[in-house]
Amino acid sequence: MSQATLMDGTGLARRIVEETAQQAADLTARTGVTPCLATVLVGEDPASVTYVRMKQNRSRKAGIVSRHVSLPAATTTAELIGTLTELSADPTVHGILLQHPMGHHIDERAAFEAIAPEKDVDGVTLASFSAMSFGLPGFSSCTPGGIMRLLDAYDVDPAGKRAVVVGRSAILGRPVGMLLLGRDATVTYCHSRTPAADLSSAVREADIVVAAVGRPRLVRGEDIKPGAVVVDAGYNAGNVGDVDFDGARERASLITPVPGGVGPMTIATLLSQTVEAAVRQTGA
Numbered sequence: 643m644s645q646a647t648l649m650d651g652t653g654l655a656r657r658i659v660e661e662t663a664q665q666a667a668d669l670t671a672r673t674g675v676t677p678c679l680a681t682v683l684v685g686e687d688p689a690s691v692t693y694v695r696m697k698q699n700r701s702r703k704a705g706i707v708s709r710h711v712s713l714p715a716a717t718t719t720a721e722l723i724g725t726l727t728e729l730s731a732d733p734t735v736h737g738i739l740l741q742h743p744m745g746h747h748i749d750e751r752a753a754f755e756a757i758a759p760e761k762d763v764d765g766v767t768l769a770s771f772s773a774m775s776f777g778l779p780g781f782s783s784c785t786p787g788g789i790m791r792l793l794d795a796y797d798v799d800p801a802g803k804r805a806v807v808v809g810r811s812a813i814l815g816r817p818v819g820m821l822l823l824g825r826d827a828t829v830t831y832c833h834s835r836t837p838a839a840d841l842s843s844a845v846r847e848a849d850i851v852v853a854a855v856g857r858p859r860l861v862r863g864e865d866i867k868p869g870a871v872v873v874d875a876g877y878n879a880g881n882v883g884d885v886d887f888d889g890a891r892e893r894a895s896l897i898t899p900v901p902g903g904v905g906p907m908t909i910a911t912l913l914s915q916t917v918e919a920a921v922r923q924t925g926a
């Protein structure tokens with residue numbers, strides 16, 4: 643039986659980061675301004691620490707200054723908003739990334755809204771979500787933006803296709819569904835409260851499956867429609883995705899691996915949007 647082709651997020655992300663580094667160098671040569679990304683982390687969740695470190699390291703490799711603010715786990719919403727307001731007002735900072743998830747005591751929505759829209763390179767504010775939903779200029783959430791670039795790179799045109807998005811988080815499921823809708827897909831959302839039988843029947847109908855719910859192997863390989871495109875955006879412990887990869891690969895035409903698929907595209911999108919923000923803010 644033929645197996646699906648792997649969608650190489652690592653390779654595509656590398657090319658995007660190389661282009662981004664060139665754009666950053668051009669901006670610095672023209673204006674003397676070096677793009678700067680501020681990362682903000684509340685607490686010490688090991689996975690979040692790793693992701694933020696990856697963002698810092700790759701920023702530096704792309705010629706982007708990385709400024710990091712590490713806040714204790716007990717930080718209040720008001721204190722966090724204070725930090726984000728200061729960074730939003732700082733002209734040397736062009737992009738702000740508030741790592742998700744935060745402690746349950748934090749009003750996440752209020753915190754995201756403290757990020758100035760022009761510096762929202764992670765696409766987490768309501769202003770960014772609305773603009774993205776209506777195809778207006780602005781920054782998309784990084785993982786959804788990265789997924790769309792990956793689909794484009796493999797000539798997957800969502801127009802007229804049935805897409806199922808499994809997950810409805812603010813930074814992943816919801817926005818990726820809106821981006822697919824904006825590209826004329828017929829979008830169905832499933833989520834943690836969708837009965838298993840309904841999830842199976844939605845996936846069985848789908849030409850494009852985006853799994854973004856954070857439950858290891860929730861999407862069953864046997865449910866994948868032959869020839870479907872499968873994008874696994876699940877981040878679970880041990881680098882396991884939300885899709886039964888081996889089962890799905892037997893049936894799909896294209897599939898993202900975990901690791902090496904969507905993850906690297908998230909960071910590449912963040913860096914390219916940071917340089918774009920710096921270009922816009924310097925008027926270059």
Ligand SMILES: Nc1nc2c(c(=O)[nH]1)N[C@@H](CN(C=O)c1ccc(C(=O)N[C@@H](CCC(=O)O)C(=O)O)cc1)CN2
Nearest residue numbers: 693740741742743764784785877901902903905906908
């Ligand atoms: N504010 C945000 N918070 C979170 C986001 C986000 O986009 N914005 N996404 C996820 C986690 N995440 C970035 O923060 C992220 C996860 C995974 C990867 C990645 O490249 N993974 C590699 C494997 C890495 C490894 O070796 O462990 C891969 O898939 O190949 C990048 C970013 C939640 N929070």
